[in-house]
Amino acid sequence: MKLKMLAATAAIVLGTLPGISQARDTALYLPFDKVVAQMLQEKKLDGSVKFYLAGVQPKGKVTVLSPNAATNKKTNAFNKTDTEACEWVLQSAILQLNEAAKGAGANAVVNIASYYKKIERKDPATYECHAGALMAGVALKGDLAKVQ
16 A cells, blocks of 8 residues: 555655746847857858848848748756757757758848747847756747848
């Protein structure tokens, strides 16, 4: 009888742990250009594609080749600060947009907006990241464009 009670208690406790560990969903609004500059410095980007948040206009004529390119990336946030996890996952999102732009013959991604849970947030300086106990996520959308 004690064994059944102990097993039932353990099952209840273990069953609630994933819910507790996943419960945190902190929204952070962090500087976008800092991560792009770091990626250029570390040669993760070659500079052939430029990135412009919504509200920032590139100099020159903009021709949109492919509107609404989207990315939704997640990363392991375990043993990282929220900022470290968010910057790491933003790098993944930028790399995906960079490859999409090159594939479309674009030299820029313009009108970039955060798109977490399909809620658009435009800001000329920051991106939105959601950090939890185990995961961090960034979703972006933007237009693949040719800037002359």
